[in-house]
Amino acid sequence: MDIVSVDASNINTEHICCAISDKKGETCVSSKKEWMKNQFKEGLVFKKFDARGKVFIEYIPAENAWCPIEAEGYIFINCFWVSGQFKGQGYANKLLDECLNDAKAQNKKGLVILSSAKKMPFLSDPKYLEYKGFKTCDTANPYYELLYLPFQENELKPKFKDCCKNASIEDKGMVLYYTNQCPYTDKYVPLIAEIAKTKGQTIKLNKVESKEQAQNAPAPFTAYSFFYNGKFVTNEIFSGNKFAKFLEEIEV
Structure with missing residues (x-):
């Protein structure tokens, strides 16, 4: 298989790997593509x-990342996903090499990526990244965890901004921060809002619509961060069933 670069010239015709493939997902695909444009x-x-599958990498200069970090001179990997039938065939290595080569050609300091202490949904696999030389x-x-791969020794380490370090906000009740960086939000955010309404509950929806808002967000994963009574709950996008279960748990 060949590697395809999706850009302004072909985004209207190219499949976006992470997008929902059924007809009900067309709006979600559109919202993701508009965000990319x-x-x-x-x-x-x-x-x-x-x-047609989840085998891609998405990255951007860290100064323009939709993530509350300080990483001047680095490339930030937004999303790096190799799943299902594509695992174990060297595709992840080849995609990461594409990013490495681009970063070096631009004289960047290195790569930086959002991960976690153990593998979590929607976050890159820490074991693979550590194997490739990334460090916390x-x-x-x-x-x-913020992981980085510097190209030279003694480079200044990237760091999280203070605004996202404590996993807390002042607002009470259910609060959701989200963006169209992930196509799944356009499907599932309205769904859980409707479920909450049928249960006599409300969710405060904070759609992050600019780089500036994202870089000052209260959680590192700005594509989706759900809070309840001021405390961070999850970055995993709620399905209808999972959200209904969450409502049952908080009502106990």
Whole structure:
């Protein structure tokens, strides 16, 4: 398989690997692509293998990342996903090499990526990254780790901003921060809002719509961060069933 670069010239016709493939997901695909179109001018790169599946890498200069970090001179990997039938065939290594080569060609200091102490949904696998030489340079509650791969020794370590370190906000009740960086949010955010309404509950929805908002967000994973009574709950996108179960638990 060949590696395809998705950019402004072909985004309308290329499949976006992480997007929902059924007809009900067309709006979600569209929202993700619109987000990408706006980020191409900020240096966003999306590379995938020529296959209909989750086998891609997405990255951007860290100064333009939708993540509350300080990592000047680095490339930030937004999303790195190799799943299912594509695992164990060297595709992840080839995609990461594409990112490494781009970063070196731009004279960047290295790569930086959001992960966790153990593998969590929607976050990159820490074991694979450590195997590839990434090291932890900072942490944020409750489980986030910022990993980096510097190209030279003694480079300044990237770090989380203070705004996202404590996994807490002042607002009470259910609060969700989300973006269209992940196509799944356009499907599942309205779904859980409707479920909450049927249960006599409300969710405060904070859609992050700019780099500036994202870089000052209260949690590292700005694509989806759910809080309850001021405390961070999860970065995993709630399905209808999982959210209904969460409502049952808080009502006990």
